[in-house]
Amino acid sequence: MAPFIVLRNLFSNRITLLQKFLISLWSLKLTACKKLFLKIYPLFFHKMCIPVWFIMIWEGLIRILQLPNYILPSPFAVLQSLINHAGLITSQTLPTLAEILFGLFFGIILGMAIALSMCLFRKLHAFLLPLLLASQALPVFAIAPLLVLWFGYGITAKIITTIFMLFFPITNNFLDGLKQTPENYLNLAKIMNSNRWQVLYQIRIPAALPNLASGIRLATAMAPLGAIIGEWVGSNQGLGFLLLNTNAQMQIDLMFAVLVVIFFLGIFLYFLVDTLLNRALPWTLLKSS
Amino acid sequence: MLKSPAVLVNNASLYYQDKVLFDQLNFYLAAGQTTCLLGMSGIGKSRLLQLIAGLNTFSASVSTCDQKGLAGRLAYMPQTHALLPWLTILDNVVLGYRLRRDNKPYTQARELLHQLGLGDVINKYPEQLSGGMQQRATLARVLLEKRPIVLMDEPFSALDTITRYHLQELTANALKDHTVLLVTHDPLEALRLGHHVAIMSGEPAKINHINCDLADLPPRSLNNPELLQWQAKLLNMLQELK
Numbered sequence: 001m002a003p004f005i006v007l008r009n010l011f012s013n014r015i016t017l018l019q020k021f022l023i024s025l026w027s028l029k030l031t032a033c034k035k036l037f038l039k040i041y042p043l044f045f046h047k048m049c050i051p052v053w054f055i056m057i058w059e060g061l062i063r064i065l066q067l068p069n070y071i072l073p074s075p076f077a078v079l080q081s082l083i084n085h086a087g088l089i090t091s092q093t094l095p096t097l098a099e100i101l102f103g104l105f106f107g108i109i110l111g112m113a114i115a116l117s118m119c120l121f122r123k124l125h126a127f128l129l130p131l132l133l134a135s136q137a138l139p140v141f142a143i144a145p146l147l148v149l150w151f152g153y154g155i156t157a158k159i160i161t162t163i164f165m166l167f168f169p170i171t172n173n174f175l176d177g178l179k180q181t182p183e184n185y186l187n188l189a190k191i192m193n194s195n196r197w198q199v200l201y202q203i204r205i206p207a208a209l210p211n212l213a214s215g216i217r218l219a220t221a222m223a224p225l226g227a228i229i230g231e232w233v234g235s236n237q238g239l240g241f242l243l244l245n246t247n248a249q250m251q252i253d254l255m256f257a258v259l260v261v262i263f264f265l266g267i268f269l270y271f272l273v274d275t276l277l278n279r280a281l282p283w284t285l286l287k288s289s
Numbered sequence: 290m291l292k293s294p295a296v297l298v299n300n301a302s303l304y305y306q307d308k309v310l311f312d313q314l315n316f317y318l319a320a321g322q323t324t325c326l327l328g329m330s331g332i333g334k335s336r337l338l339q340l341i342a343g344l345n346t347f348s349a350s351v352s353t354c355d356q357k358g359l360a361g362r363l364a365y366m367p368q369t370h371a372l373l374p375w376l377t378i379l380d381n382v383v384l385g386y387r388l389r390r391d392n393k394p395y396t397q398a399r400e401l402l403h404q405l406g407l408g409d410v411i412n413k414y415p416e417q418l419s420g421g422m423q424q425r426a427t428l429a430r431v432l433l434e435k436r437p438i439v440l441m442d443e444p445f446s447a448l449d450t451i452t453r454y455h456l457q458e459l460t461a462n463a464l465k466d467h468t469v470l471l472v473t474h475d476p477l478e479a480l481r482l483g484h485h486v487a488i489m490s491g492e493p494a495k496i497n498h499i500n501c502d503l504a505d506l507p508p509r510s511l512n513n514p515e516l517l518q519w520q521a522k523l524l525n526m527l528q529e530l531k
Contacts, residue, residue, distance in 0.1 A: 184370045187344050191365045192434070194388035202388055206375045283374045286416035 073253040082257040089242070089261055096239040099155055099227040100269065103162025107219060110163060111170025112212065118171075119178040120200070136168050140229055148234035158230030158238070165226035166219035173215030177208025210284045213277045220273040224266045239265075293437035293468040294353035294362075295320035296341065303336055303345075310336055311494040316487075318438075320354060323461070323469040323507060325483030326496070327476060327523065329531065333494050334472045338440050341470065353438075364436040368443040371427040372415035378402065379411040382430045394433065401429045405459070421452035428460055438468045445478065457481055461508035476523035480516050481509045486523070490530040499523070 043049065055075045061067065062074050069077065082089065114132070118125045144161050151157040181204045189199045231240025239258055246255040278285055296318040303310045310333035318324045328334045339345045342363055351359060372381045382402060383393040402411050405425045415423055424444060431439055444460070445453040461482050473479055479486045484507060486499045501519055503509060509516055 182370055184367050185373060187339070187342070187367070188365060188371070188384070189388055190344060191342055191363050192385040192388045193361050198388050198390065203373070206373070209375065281375070283414045283416060286374075286414055 070250060070252050073256055077253045078256040078260060081251075081253040082260065085254055085257065089239075089258060092237060092239050092242045092258075093261060093265070095155060095237045096224070096227050096231065097265065099158040099162055099230065099238065100223045100265075102155075102159045103166065103226055104220060104223045104273075106159065107163040107166040107223070108170055108216060111167040111215065111219070112174055114167065115171045115174035115178060116205075118175055119204075132168060132171065135164070140165050140226065141233070144229055144233040147230070153235055158227050158235065161230035162223055162226035165229075166222050169218040169222070170212065170215040173218070174208055174212040177211025178204055180211075181207045209281055213281055213284065216277060217270070217274060220270050221266065223269070224262060228262065292355075293321040293466060294355040294357070296359070296438060296468060296470075297352050297354065298337075298341060299350045299352070301337070301340055301351075303333065303340060305333075305336065309493045314494065314496065316496050318468050318470050319485055320468055321466045322484035323464070323467075323471060323482055324485045324487060325471045325473055325479035326487050326489055327473060327479050327527065328489035328494070329527065330474060332489050334489055335442050337489070338442050338470060338472050342440055359438065362436050362438050364431045364434040364439045366427055366431050366439065366441040366444045369447050371430075372423055374415055377412050377414060378407060378418070378426050381415065381426060382433055384430060385434050398429070398433055401433055402426070405429050419452075420448050421456060424448060424456055425459070428456070428463060432463055439464055439470070441469065441471045443473055444471070446474070453478075458508045476527065477511075477516075477520050480519055480523070481511070482507050488523075488526060488530070490527075499526075 044053075058072075058075050062072055073081075114128065118128055140161060143164065144157075147157040147160050147164075151160060185203050185207060186199065189203050194202070227238070228240035228243070231238040232244060235241045239262055243255060243258050246252070246258065298314065298316040301314040301316070302312045314337075316337070326334055326337070336345065341351055341359070342365055343351070343359065353359060353362075372378075373384065376384065379395065379398055379402070380387065382398045383395065386393045399408075399411060402408055405428065407422060407425055407429065410418060410422065415426070418426070424447075427444070441460075445456055448456065457478060471479070471482060480501065480503070486501055487496050488499060489496050503513070503515060503519065505513065511517070
């Protein structure tokens, strides 16, 4: 037995040595790989890379599933269509943009006015709340044709659809903020002999501004949807109109080009509004830091 | 020089969520002096302070010895969230004048802030300041209000020891000749700053004035061994009450 044990020991020793060598080699390789990986992989997740990923997946899907152009056009075709029809798309974007901006402006004013009056007058609160909830329970799609009937094919019906869609998040958030003024602030104002209007104007409204801002952000994200639904149900211009037409005419690449424009319009608007709000309310940024 | 009246609270009763916090309570604040009110949390110290300030629904008769009443003669210094986050320090300091739509004494406010060592931060927002600086700004606001009676609700409890020590001294010197009620849970703070020390205890709560008989005037130095002995005594008392 003795020689066998010696042999085994020798052998196992050899094995461990070999293993050690291999492992060290592997780990050396791994660390080098790791370093490279660590350097490169954040680039893939950089926000500028997201569109690249998106386009790659899009193109990949078409290649793998062999999708024909009328089901899913390739990114290149969409880009080409975007360039070829730049004039048409621009001319149709302007009315939609106007509807969105007007809708947003008047929606914010209406939402704030409703929230303020509900906060000031208790009786109005009980009366308006069911009405507001009912207005949100009714689908915009169902009301939009009615609005077209009442206000015609022009821009007014679309602006009203947009307002109808986005005033509620503003009212809701602003009212929440107005109701939740910290007691300390109100106590201070009372001891400082402030009257009710000054408390509202100088304490309660500023304290509710961060809530109003989040309501406005939400409304901004929803505004293009409102305008496009409005155009969808009856119009002779705008991106929604163009979408409907291209779909009917099977110009799928143009339709996708319009979708891309809507997408970027939405993102641009959101970031614009976000930046403006942050500029207007600089103190809200301090809390997170 | 301010003429600060004494404040008398008679027959104060307060019920909070079906609990009798205090009933038939009598209490007074000596004219032009600081009274420190000690007691465990939840006993109703802050409620009593709010009652004097007229902030909650209560049944009590609060009067001043000069019969002029309390309206417009109070200033209030809370523990935290005393500064409005959307106003700069300077605007926070003149808040009372803003709310009453009076002329804002900006020059005076700037001077006061400089004296309190906040000259460099007058245009910053409260969130950009440390806790000690925020409380100093609150103090500046209290001083600018120029009101003879000051109610302070644990104004230093959120601060670290060194800052607290410094601010206690600053406050005591600044509020000389004011009638001050300082609610605190720190016996040492009460002994340093109070001409009078009172303990609130029991259910419903009663207030006992403690006769400390310390020779020197606030803000007292911690070198005084008598003060430290009294701290031990007060701690014992508070523990027994528990």
